[in-house]
Amino acid sequence: MRSRIQAIGSGVLEYGVTLLAALTVNFALPYVAPGDPLHYRLGRAVESLSVEQRAELLETYGLDQPIHIQYVDYLLGITQGELGTSVMYGQPVSDVLLQRLPWTLLLVGSALVLSTVVGTLLGGLSAWREGDRTDAALMTAHVTAESAPAFWVGMLVIAVFVSWLGWFPSYGVSSVAAGSSYIGSIASIAIHLTLPLLTLTVARIGGIYLIARGSVLTTLGEDFLLFSRAKGLSDRDVLLRHALPNSLLPIYTRFTLQLGSVVGGAVVVETVFSYPGLGLLIYDAAIARDYPLLQGAFLVLTVTVIAANVLADLTYPFFDPRTTAGNTRRAAE
Template sequence: MRLLLLSGRRLAAALPALLLILAGLFLLLQLAPGDTVDALVAQVGGADPTMIEELRRYYALDQSTSVRLWDYLWRLAHLDLGQSAIYGKPVASVIAERLPVTLLLMGTSLAFAIPVGMVLGIVSARRVNRWQDTVISLLGLLCYATPSFWFGLMGVFLFSIYLDWLPSGGFETIASGLTGWARVLDIAHHLVLPTLTLALIFLTIYLRIMRASMLEVSTLDFVRTARAKGVPETRIVVRHVLRNALLPLVTLIGLQTGTMLGGSVVVESVFALPGLGRLAYESVMQRDLNTLLGIVFVSALLVIAINFLVDLLYARLDPRIAGEG
């Protein structure tokens, strides 16, 4: 029951934050040069003033900022994200087409980065100040200091151009007609490079956090007591050290959800993936404000949902959190 109350409070606190994010972004976009009509006119090579005025009236750009903000929030309360000016269909449909690609990319990246980072962090902590710790720490520092787009470009050069092992971009083979498991394997083949590119930087962060947490927990009194009682070292690491060392890592995973969404913009652009990140970039370049606001809304909901699940997991790992609730 206490866990449910804690969850309800976290969700209630997230709603004002979501409202402030959307309202703040809407106001900031009004300060940016150009608007949807300017982008449309530039695409067709120009238009007469009468047509431009009609377009501004059609997209409600002739109204004041406060009126448009209120209208947007009112439509949002009814789950209406508006119409995409560039794609000519509802924003919800555009996002629904792109969201699975981003979720799949994020899911596979996390599924690779978390366990590998944990294992390397545990090995580094168990072999602290030895050659294993030095090698792992050095490689982690190099990966963390290297921009993700450079990893992507070098991966394309090495594995796609030079070795011809992996596709250089795209989500699947165009017009292949594949279905079932053949299509799944084709998509997995295309996602190898993007997944590794996005996962490497986060893997190094998880590695460092797990190493530091393991070293810190290993010096606590209850661990020394377990060793004094003769508890096997493997059981001490798994049952006592690892469970407590996971708490900072779980928190970090929730906090970095937004960072991973931002990183997907770069990765999807490098590998031409039709996901939310690339859609956000195209919306900014084409001044499609409705689509951009819809992407931010969906991304904020995704971050809130993941942080909510992380809070529940954190309370499960540390019962004191639920007890204080």
């Protein structure tokens, strides 16, 4: 029990330090970027200000204070949900993020579930057919998918399904023609989601496949599988009911850790398809040098990654009692 508490305390300290480091980098962003700190408040409009106006604005925003005072004020503002005002949209950053985040969660969540399920099944099949043509074909396809850049996959998907076949739209999240009906809106969103979802799934499925294949290969030599075959179970039952369920721990770890990283990885896919999620928002904010919006988006990414790691640490012991919270990643390795 004592070791359990120490492990939890160590994990909390580790994640707390990580979050503080990320917040510090966020705070430093406007100061290391080109221009002066007022640029991240007013954008290019700051160039037309007089000396008196600049001094007044610096005092208004607290930028005339010593750097350590500004840092403390920044941290206190985050605890109160104050992330500043977006230069591009003229709205609170938190409002802009809340408008875009659901679309990214829809895309990312669907891609994670789809890539995990399909990658696990194909990895199990490949391990079961080790050394034959099916294994070789699946291995080649998934290694190629893992190596291909996401933007290249997206451009290829657009060339085939938009330019050549004309089956799907290439941008946006819904069409005006969908009307106001509930079913029409859902159908339009699903159609627009298809190509970004396909691209992100292809970009993520290779890692899941390789982990599933290696895990099932390790399990295939276990005595309980030989006993299952001896009882006369079919190959499909042995694979689906015994081999795969006992190979899910590394796959589950990969899934939980990807919950955070895939949100950041959606930047490229959302930009290629002009999908109005958090990734495209980050791209637009970087182009416009909207530093408050960038700071808020980076904060969301950081919290997502940390939350995914906490989830993995807390839930992994339920799947593997030999593992305690705090050493989940070491057990997965």
